[in-house]
Amino acid sequence: MxxxxxxxxxxxxxxxxxxxxxxxxxxxxxxxxxxxxxxxxxxxxxxxxxxxxxxxxxxxxxxxxxxxxxxxxxxxxxxxxxxxxxxxxxxxxxxxxxxxxxxxxxxxxxxxxxxxxxxxxxxxxxxxxxxxxxxxxxxxxxxxxxxxxxxxxxxxxxxxxxxxxxxxxxxxxxxxxxxxxxxxxxxxxxxxxxxxxxxxxxxxxxCEKPLLPKQPVYGINDWYYAYGNNSQKSINEITKIMAEFAVSGNKPFSVIDDGWELPDDFSKHNDKFEDMAKMAAEVKALGMRPGLWTRPLIARLDTAKNRLAPSIDGRNDPKTPILDPSVPENIEQIKHNISLYKQWGYEMVKHDYTTWDIFGKWGMQMTTDFTQPGWHFYDQTKTNAEIILNMYGAIRQAAGSMYLIGCNTLSHLSAGVFELNRIGDDTSGKEWARTKKMGVNTLGFRLTQNNTFYAADGDCVGITKDVPWDKNKQWLQLLAQSGSPLFVSADPAVLGAEQKAAIKQAFAQAAKVQPTGEPLDWLTNQWPAKWKLDGQVTTFNWD
Incomplete structure (x- = not known):
């Protein structure tokens, strides 16, 4: 040189x-x-x-x-x-x-x-x-x-x-x-x-070719007040309330989280839900776009053993066997389920747990090794990254025009494949400290990936009796003005006039195209408090 x-x-x-x-x-x-x-x-x-x-x-x-x-x-x-x-x-x-x-x-x-x-x-x-x-x-x-x-x-x-x-x-x-x-x-x-x-x-x-939503994404998710205790009736109830705040020309999503499925079969609903296609139609009739949560690598209990990933720490519960993603038959099963959700009428799928199910570890635990040594996939001729990319590509292919949110997916392998990605660990409807730790920190240090890798989802605003409203109101404002997706998870029982007015304003902001927010004190503050949002400087009090 x-x-x-x-x-x-x-x-x-x-x-x-x-x-x-x-x-x-x-x-x-x-x-x-x-x-x-x-x-x-x-x-x-x-x-x-x-x-x-x-x-x-x-x-x-x-x-x-x-x-x-x-x-x-x-x-x-x-x-x-x-x-x-x-x-x-x-x-x-x-x-x-x-x-x-x-x-x-x-x-x-x-x-x-x-x-x-x-x-x-x-x-x-x-x-x-x-x-x-x-x-x-x-x-x-x-x-x-x-x-x-x-x-x-x-x-x-x-x-x-x-x-x-x-x-x-x-x-x-x-x-x-x-x-x-x-x-x-x-x-x-x-x-x-x-x-x-x-x-x-x-x-x-x-990321030279990100895959991005056609319009800004916003809406609701039931997890942080229901925590799996949902039903067709409860989804209809919260969707009807929140649909009043929908913005013309860009409808919000109503995402049904964990709790609708059979424990070992994500192609069938449990007895809390009457019919998943009917559920999607009801959400649409109320003025929202239906979304659905799934866990692609969960196997049915009657799945043949040669299709299952080996039992290792973190992947050894006999009640939740895991599919080996390098087995072609398993990829076809994953594609079948994703296609089924599309046939039911859902317009967004949030797929979760694949990194944990593959490696038996959360990302924060991968300090030494990605997984327990001494085991390999059915197809040992492909690297972990190649196997995961193949699975992501199959999900993308089956989804067609549906939006995809990756959750617990590998960030660098999700970019260009999924329109949205959950960029941080769970926020909370039970404690503000967790929302501050996971939500504010995540948004502060990964917003550079927003609309460059994907639409960066910083997770929900869990509006419940257990989280102080004065803190949640600020978290809601930051998400709504950040230019990233906004999802609200609100217990109907605590939605007073003030909360409804704030959500209405947040939906109006999140539904329009905005510049990505910039944390102005991120070089010195692990939970940035000073932000540039849509050209204006705003200071938050997270403590």
Missing amino acids: QRRNFIKLSATAMAVTLYSRLTYANANNEQLINNPDEAWALTGGDWVRLTAANGSAFSGNGINVSLKNSKNGQAILVQAPSTELRGIRLVWKYQNQKYSKMLGDHWERSYGDLAWKTPESNVKNPWYVMLYDGKQTAGFGVKTGCNTMCWWQVKPDNIELTLDTHSGGEGVKLGDRTLHAADVVTTISKGNENAFATTTRFCKMM
């Missing part, structure tokens, strides 16, 4: 020193990362260093890694024809001590713990990492839809990218095929661009 092509990113000596060694500009003046200084492979218990054949290829132990530049990224291609491959690690030597803050992402939903933090060597940053030096912001990531689970680690003297190639809890058997593991992209802030603007632009770089 010729040094005259190295990018000069700012007048500061720090930026020139750091970035001239790590990134460069191509002929189109787009920033690319240099070839790595080291490449490692994991096949058994230890990482083995590969030998550099030239600047863009590494090999050893029957494993080949090559890097190929495109106009806006660097493709990582992997071959391992005769071994079970668990992972590839690329290392760029790079002095990072001058960075004061680092922001990473999460595997699936976030868990109230996102923040600009002091860089730590042992922290895994899923999918991408943003670095801040007090003036400029740099981003290192992989494009969405990648075929491996990727994370970045920022160490004092290098940056590392690990591409996990497990299939279940064992290595993948690639055979003779070449795995297009991921595409690396990088950026640095431009002009007077602040950290929020740079991160938002970087999300657009990582």
Whole structure:
């Protein structure tokens, strides 16, 4: 690589020193990362260093890694024809001590713990990492839809990218095929661009073709006051109340959450519901658009054992057997159920639990491993990411024109496939502290993904007697003016005149196209209180 092509990113000596060694500009003046200084492979218990054949290829132990530049990224291609491959690690030597803050992402939903933090060597940053030096912001990531689970680690003297190639809890058997593991992209802030603007632009770089709703999405969901104790009668009751606040030209959704189905069969309703097609028609007649919650990987109790995923910690309840998503017959069953909901007349499906059901862990628990070691899928020739992408694609295909909300879905693999994604863990209709922790933090640090990856759903406003209205009213306002989806989960018994007036105003705001809200104090506040919303600065009191 010729040094005259190295990018000069700012007048500061720090930026020139750091970035001239790590990134460069191509002929189109787009920033690319240099070839790595080291490449490692994991096949058994230890990482083995590969030998550099030239600047863009590494090999050893029957494993080949090559890097190929495109106009806006660097493709990582992997071959391992005769071994079970668990992972590839690329290392760029790079002095990072001058960075004061680092922001990473999460595997699936976030868990109230996102923040600009002091860089730590042992922290895994899923999918991408943003670095801040007090003036400029740099981003290192992989494009969405990648075929491996990727994370970045920022160490004092290098940056590392690990591409996990497990299939279940064992290595993948690639055979003779070449795995297009991921595409690396990088950026640095431009002009007077602040950290929020740079991160938002970087999300657009990582996801070139997001799939977005045709209109802003808003409406209701029964979970945070019913918690599964719902019925056809109760859904009709709350839908009738809330339909009064519908905005002409953009009808709200009424999403029926968990509680309608048989325990082991998501193609059949229980005795609390008379008929699911009739339920959808009744919601439409009341002036809303029907939506439905489902758990795709739950198996019927009579499912043949060879279709089930192995029993592991987190996936060992005999009352809730889990389908192996690499079995073609199971994919067809998932598609059948999604198609059935469409036939019933539903216009949105919220599908949940797939990450937990596949790995037996929540994203916050994936600090060391994604899952318990020692097991693999029926199809061990595909990585976990490839198997999940295939399942997501099947759900998308079966849904057709229905909107899809991914919940407990892998964020980087959901982008471009689902119109909406639940970006944080559950808020609450029982305690404000949980809504603040999960909701406010999630919205503050993942709104950069809103309308860049998908419509970013920060979860519901749970309006009940147990959550102080003065706090919920602020959470409602933030969601309504953020430019992201708004869902209200309101107990009819506590809907007084003040609550109804606030919901009516929130629906009117959420139903129209708005700029994505910006947390103005997110560099220093884990639960941002100062926001720029539709051009106006608003300060909230979350405590």
